[in-house]
Amino acid sequence: xxxxxxxxxxxxxxxxxxxxxxxxxxxxxxxxxxxxxxxxxxxxxxxxxxxxxxxxxxxxxxxxxxxxxxxxxxxxxxxxxxxxxxxxxxxxxxxxxxxxxxxxxxxxxxxxxxxxxxxxxxxxxxxxxxxxxxxxxxxxxxxxxxxxxxxxxxxxxxxxxxxxxxxxxxxxxxxxxxxxxxxxxxxxxxxxxxxxxxxxxxxxxxxxxxxxxxxxxxxxxxxxxxxxxxxxxxxxxxxxxxxxxxxxxxxxxxxxxxxxxxxxxxxxxxxxxxxxxxxxxxxxxxxxxxxxxxxxxxxxxxxxxxxxxxxxxxxxxxxxxxxxxxxxxxxxxxxxxxxxxxx
Numbered sequence: 528x529x530x531x532x533x534x535x536x537x538x539x540x541x542x543x544x545x546x547x548x549x550x551x552x553x554x555x556x557x558x559x560x561x562x563x564x565x566x567x568x569x570x571x572x573x574x575x576x577x578x579x580x581x582x583x584x585x586x587x588x589x590x591x592x593x594x595x596x597x598x599x600x601x602x603x604x605x606x607x608x609x610x611x612x613x614x615x616x617x618x619x620x621x622x623x624x625x626x627x628x629x630x631x632x633x634x635x636x637x638x639x640x641x642x643x644x645x646x647x648x649x650x651x652x653x654x655x656x657x658x659x660x661x662x663x664x665x666x667x668x669x670x671x672x673x674x675x676x677x678x679x680x681x682x683x684x685x686x687x688x689x690x691x692x693x694x695x696x697x698x699x700x701x702x703x704x705x706x707x708x709x710x711x712x713x714x715x716x717x718x719x720x721x722x723x724x725x726x727x728x729x730x731x732x733x734x735x736x737x738x739x740x741x742x743x744x745x746x747x748x749x750x751x752x753x754x755x756x757x758x759x760x761x762x763x764x765x766x767x768x769x770x771x772x773x774x775x776x777x778x779x780x781x782x783x784x785x786x787x788x789x790x791x792x793x794x795x796x797x798x799x800x801x802x803x804x805x806x807x808x809x810x811x812x813x814x815x816x817x818x819x820x821x822x823x824x825x826x827x828x829x830x831x832x833x834x835x836x837x838x839x840x841x842x843x844x845x846x847x848x849x850x851x852x853x854x855x856x857x858x859x860x861x862x863x864x865x866x867x868x869x870x
Contacts, residue, residue, distance in 0.1 A: 538792065538823075538826070538827065538829070538830070538835055538837060538844045538854075539637070539792060539823070539827075539844070539846050539850065539852045539854060539855055540637045540654050540657065540660045540662075540846075540850065540852060566619070566620070566623070566700060566701050566702070567616075567701040567702065567703055567859070568616065568619075569608040569609065569610060569612065569613075569616060569858075569859075570608070570609040570610070570783075571606040571607065571608065571609065571861070572606070572607050572608070572609045572714070572782045572783040572784050573604065573605075573606055573782070574602070574604060574605055574606075574607060574710070574713055574714050574782055575604050576601075576602065576603050576604040577601070577602060577713060577718075578599055578600065578601040578602075579599070579600060579602075579712075579713055579716065579720050580597045580598070580599060580600075580720050580721055581597065581598055581599075581600045581709060581712055581713075581804070581807075581841070582594050582595050582596060582597035582598060582804055582841050583595055583597065583839075583841040583842075584597045584721045584841075585721075585723055585728070585841075587723065587836060587839060587841075587842075588841075589835075589836070589837065589842070591801055592801065592837075592842070592843045592844070593800065593801030593802060593803060593804055593843060594804075594841050594842065594843055595804060596804055596805065597721075598804055598807055598809070599809060600709050600713070600807070600809060600810075600812060601809060601810045601811070602709060602710060602713055602810075602811060603811070605710060605860055605861060606860060606861040607706060607710065607714045607784065607858065607859070607860045607861075608784075608858035608859050608860070609779065609783050609784055609785055610685075610774035610775060610784075610785045610786070610858065611685035611686075611774050611786065611790070611791060611793060611856045611857065611858045612685065612686050612694075612697065612856060612857055612858060612859065613682060613683055613684060613685060613686060613774055614668070614678045614681055614682050614683075614684055614685075614686050615682040615683065616686070617668060617686040617689070617697065618682075620697050620700050620701070623700065624700055626693075626696055626697075626700075628667055628668055628688065628689055628690065628693045628851065629690045629692060629693055629849050629851055630666065630667040630668065630688045630689075630690070630851040631667045631668075634664055634665070635651060635662050635663055635664045635665070635666060636662075636663065636666040636667055636688045636851045636852060636853070637660050637661070637662060637663070637666075637850075637851070637852035637853060638660070638661050638662075638663040638666050638671070638672055638673060638852075638853045639659060639660065639661075639759075639770070639829060639853055639854065640653075640658075640659050640660070640661050640759065641659075641759075641762065641769065642671070642672045642769065642770050642853060643661055643663055643672055643673055644670075644672030644673045644674075644675040644676035645663050645664070645665060645666070645672065645673025645674050645675055645676075646674070646675070649663055649664040649665055649673055649674060650662070650663060650664075651663065651664060658759075659758075659759035659829075660852075666688060666853070667688050667851075668686050668687060668688045668689055671687055671688060671770070671771075671853050672853070681771070683773040683774060683775070684771045684772070684773055684774065685771055685774055685790060685791045685856040686856050687771065687791060687851075687852070687853050687854060687855060687856050688851045688852065688853060688855075689794075689851055689855070689856060689857065690848060690849050690850055690851045691705075691794045691821045691846075691847075691848040691849075691850075692848050692849055693851070694794045694856075694857040697857075697859075698859055698862070701859065702862060703859035703860065703861065703862055704796065704859060704860050704861070704862040705794055705795055705796040705857060705859060705860070706795055706796065706858070706859070706860045707795060707796050707797055707811070707812065707813050707814065708795045708796070708797045708812075708814060708822045708824065708843075709811070709812050709813075710860055711787075711793065711795050711824045711825075712824070712840055712841065714782060714784055714787065715780070715784065715787035715788065715824070715825065715840045716780075716840050717780030717781035717782045717784065718781050718782065719781070722840060723839050723840065723841075724750075724751075724788060724838075724839065724840060725780035725781075725784070725787055725788060725840065726750065726778070726780065748766075749765060749766035749767075749777075750777055750778065751766070751777060751786065751788050751789030751790070751838060752766050752767075752768050752771070752772040752776065752777070752786065752789040752790040752828045753766070753789045753826065753827075753828060753829075753830045753831065753838050754828065754829055754830060754831035755831075757833075758829075758831040758833050758834060759829075768828060769828070770828055770853065770854075771790060771791060771828060771854075772786070772790055772828070774786060774790075776790075787824075787825050787840075788825050788826050788838045788839065788840070789825070789826055789827065789828060789830065789838050790825075790827060790828055791825070791827050791828070791854055791855055791856040792823040792824070792825055792826065792827050792844065792854055792855040792856070793823065793824050793825045793855075793856060793857050793858055794821060794822075794823055794855065794856075794857040795821065795822040795823065795824055796813070796814070796821075796822075797813060797814025797815070797821065797822045798814045798815045798816070798817060798818030798819075798820070798821060798822070799814070799815075799818055799820045799821060799822045799843070799845035800814070800815045800818060803815055819847065820845040820846055820847055820848075821845060821846065821847075821848050822843060822844075822845055823843075823844045823845055823846060823855060824842070824843065824844075825838070825842075826838030826839070826842060827854035827855070828854060829854050
C-alpha cells in the first residue's frame with residue numbers, strides 16, 4: 528500500500544522496490560534529440576477553451592485520493608490524442624531511436640497473476656497485501672506477460688510496461704507532452720461537467736437507473752474495459768477482454784476520445800499530492816512543484832467496485848516515475864511553447 532496514496536497498490540504496484548527490496552536504479556538512457564511533430568501519427572481530438580468543475584461531485588471519492596474539493600478550472604483549447612499510444616506507435620519510436628524502456632533496463636516488470644506467460648523461475652514474488660501482482664523477469668512492452676508472450680496481433684492495443692520516464696522520452700522524440708491532470712480530466716469529461724463517466728452517470732448509459740451499478744443488466748453491453756466477476760480470481764470477461772482491449776473499442780466521448788476510463792491507467796505530467804485541490808490555481812493548474820509520485824488517471828482492466836472504483840472521470844491514483852506495469856500506458860497532448868515533455 529502506498530502510504531501517500533491509500534489504495535494505490537491495488538491499482539498498480541507502488542514502485543519497483545516492492546519486488547527487489549532496493550531502490551537502486553539503472554543508468555539513465557541518453558537524452559533524445561531532434562524532436563519532430565511529424566513522427567506522431569495518432570488522430571487528434573480538440574478540447575475547446577473551457578471552465579469546468581474539477582473533482583468528485585458525486586460522493587464517490589476514495590479515502591486519501593484527494594478528489595475534493597470540486598474547484599473551477601479554466602483551460603485554453605488544446606489538442607489531445609484520441610487514443611492511448613499503441614504498441615505500433617511505440618514500436619516506431621523504438622525503431623527510430625533504439626530506446627530501451629526502464630522495464631528492459633531493470634530486466635523485469637509487474638504483471639497481473641492471470642496474465643503471466645513465463646516459467647516459474649522468472650517469477651520474483653509479489654508485494655505484501657496485493658498478491659495478484661507478480662514481478663516477472665523479462666516482462667516489458669514487447670512481452671507483456673513475460674518471456675513466453677508477445678505483441679503479434681496486438682499492434683492496436685495500448686502499449687504497457689512503460690514508466691512515466693519512458694512516456695516522457697516518447698514525448699521528447701515526438702514533440703509532444705503528457706497532459707496535465709486538469710487537461711486529462713477536462714478531455715475525459717467530454718463536456719459533461721460533474722458526470723461520473725465520459726457519457727454520463729451510469730456505467731451502462733441508462734439514465735433511468737437512479738443509482739450507478741457495475742453489474743450487467745439484461746440486454747446491455749459494457750461501455751468500458753474493467754473487471755467482471757470475482758476479483759482477483761475470476762474474470763468472466765463479459766466485456767470481451769481479460770487484459771487490454773484495442774484502443775478503439777467501445778465508443779468515443781463527445782470530444783472524440785476513446786477509452787479514457789478502463790483499459791489502462793494513463794500517466795499525467797503532474798506530481799501528485801492528496802491536498803493539491805485545496806490550493807490549486809484556477810487557471811491551467813500544473814500540480815505541485817515537486818513530489819515523489821506522478822499522477823495516473825482513468826483506471827484499468829483491473830478495476831472492480833469490490834476494491835477500486837477508480838474508473839471515473841475524477842478518480843486519481845499515482846506511482847513512482849520509474850514504475851512500470853501491465854496495466855499502465857499514456858496518451859499525449861500538443862506541446863505548448865517552453866513545455867517540458869513530461870510536463
